[in-house]
Amino acid sequence: MGRASRNMEERLREMNGWAGALDERLRRHAQERATWHRKWDDPSRVG
8 A cells, every 4th residue: 555655646746747837837828918918909009
């Protein structure tokens, strides 16, 4: 049982690393979209 537990903990650490990387990618994407919208949704640009 100890070996199975260690394998599960290792797998969970790996998945946590993937989740962190995905969170960072999503955060960066959200920032890029917000920047794009600030630029292109600006009412002063309509003309």
